Amino acid sequence: MYFLSKIHSASLKALQVTILIPFLFILNNAANAKSDLPHIPPVDVKMSLKKVSSHVYYAQGVAGIATDNKGFISNSAVIITDEGIIIFDALGTPSLAKKLVSKIREISDKPIKKIFISHYHADHFFGLQGLLTKDVEIYAPAGAQKYLAREGAEVRLNERRESLKPWVNKTTKLIPASHYLSEDMVFKFGGLDISVLLFGSAHSDGDLSLFVKQDEVLITGDLLFTGRIPFVGGDDVQNWVKKIDELAKYPAKWIIPGHGAAFKEFEKGSKLTKNYLNLLYTVMTNGVDELMSFEEIYKNTDWSEFENLPAFKTGNRINAYRVFLNAEKAALESQ
Ligand SMILES: [Zn+2]
Numbered sequence: 601m602y603f604l605s606k607i608h609s610a611s612l613k614a615l616q617v618t619i620l621i622p623f624l625f626i627l628n629n630a631a632n633a634k635s636d637l638p639h640i641p642p643v644d645v646k647m648s649l650k651k652v653s654s655h656v657y658y659a660q661g662v663a664g665i666a667t668d669n670k671g672f673i674s675n676s677a678v679i680i681t682d683e684g685i686i687i688f689d690a691l692g693t694p695s696l697a698k699k700l701v702s703k704i705r706e707i708s709d710k711p712i713k714k715i716f717i718s719h720y721h722a723d724h725f726f727g728l729q730g731l732l733t734k735d736v737e738i739y740a741p742a743g744a745q746k747y748l749a750r751e752g753a754e755v756r757l758n759e760r761r762e763s764l765k766p767w768v769n770k771t772t773k774l775i776p777a778s779h780y781l782s783e784d785m786v787f788k789f790g791g792l793d794i795s796v797l798l799f800g801s802a803h804s805d806g807d808l809s810l811f812v813k814q815d816e817v818l819i820t821g822d823l824l825f826t827g828r829i830p831f832v833g834g835d836d837v838q839n840w841v842k843k844i845d846e847l848a849k850y851p852a853k854w855i856i857p858g859h860g861a862a863f864k865e866f867e868k869g870s871k872l873t874k875n876y877l878n879l880l881y882t883v884m885t886n887g888v889d890e891l892m893s894f895e896e897i898y899k900n901t902d903w904s905e906f907e908n909l910p911a912f913k914t915g916n917r918i919n920a921y922r923v924f925l926n927a928e929k930a931a932l933e934s935q
Pocket of ligand 1: 723724822858
């Protein structure tokens with residue numbers, strides 16, 4: 601009896617080990633998987649999808665700086681077809697992106713197949729985690745890798761974890777694209793011909809726009825701003841202006857900019873961005889030629905066309921300084 605119970609207790613122990621260890625392992629894995637899940641709290645902002653054509657809608661952020669309106673300051677466009685949905689730009693937090701999806705679900709139950717990110721700046725791609733599904737493909741311009749490789753990308757993420765708390769938090773990650781593009785291309789999707797237009801470094805390290813042929817809609821990303829001063833995130837404003845002129849050639853009935861309201865007349869709608877960039881380039885290049893200091897040039901410039909616009913107070917000086925540094929560099933290199 602004693603012998604039997606000993607065997608019994610030994611086999612019971614073995615049984616416990618065989619059951620318990622895998623069980624603990626599963627528990628442990630579940631805990632790890634759980635900690636990998638992003639925490640995406642809801643965000644209370646006004647958001648609606650405005651229809652501009654048969655297939656294209658957009659959500660418009662308010663004109664302001666990065667942390668205004670709970671981070672909802674940039675636009676996202678949505679192309680809805682029978683084949684599925686394309687999203688252009690992911691907004692500034694995963695919470696805003698989730699809200700965008702809930703707005704899309706009010707009008708379509710089609711799967712989200714592709715995401716295009718116009719450029720890798722926080723207000724356009726930090727939302728990606730809120731849009732991820734198993735099969736979704738993310739496209740970004742070449743140059744986005746440059747942003748992700750820079751130390752500044754993590755610095756920005758940490759800054760937003762404070763300034764856009766709790767929507768950007770310790771579970772928020774910088775999501776890379778699945779495809780980096782450097783050449784224009786056209787693809788068919790849900791009966792539409794969609795052109796992907798690549799611009800190299802214009803507003804940022806790499807920018808792209810989309811043109812939806814059948815709907816005659818141009819979605820520009822931050823090559824164009826309306827209702828606020830542009831943010832200068834690249835080093836070649838002259839190239840940026842040139843690229844805006846290239847965009848003008850597309851026969852668009854509607855143009856959706858990266859910030860501000862969509863518009864119908866390209867020349868009128870692109871005027872603010874072009875005038876601002878031309879002013880920055882001209883005053884800084886001329887000033888540097890005359891060996892003036894940044895302070896002198898800044899003080900002597902007539903900013904009246906722009907000074908009452910949103911983001912002027914926080915953004916103008918830093919934009920101007922960036923263009924000044926590049927003008928100095930160009931002047932030194934040409935000697
Ligand atoms: Zn932007």
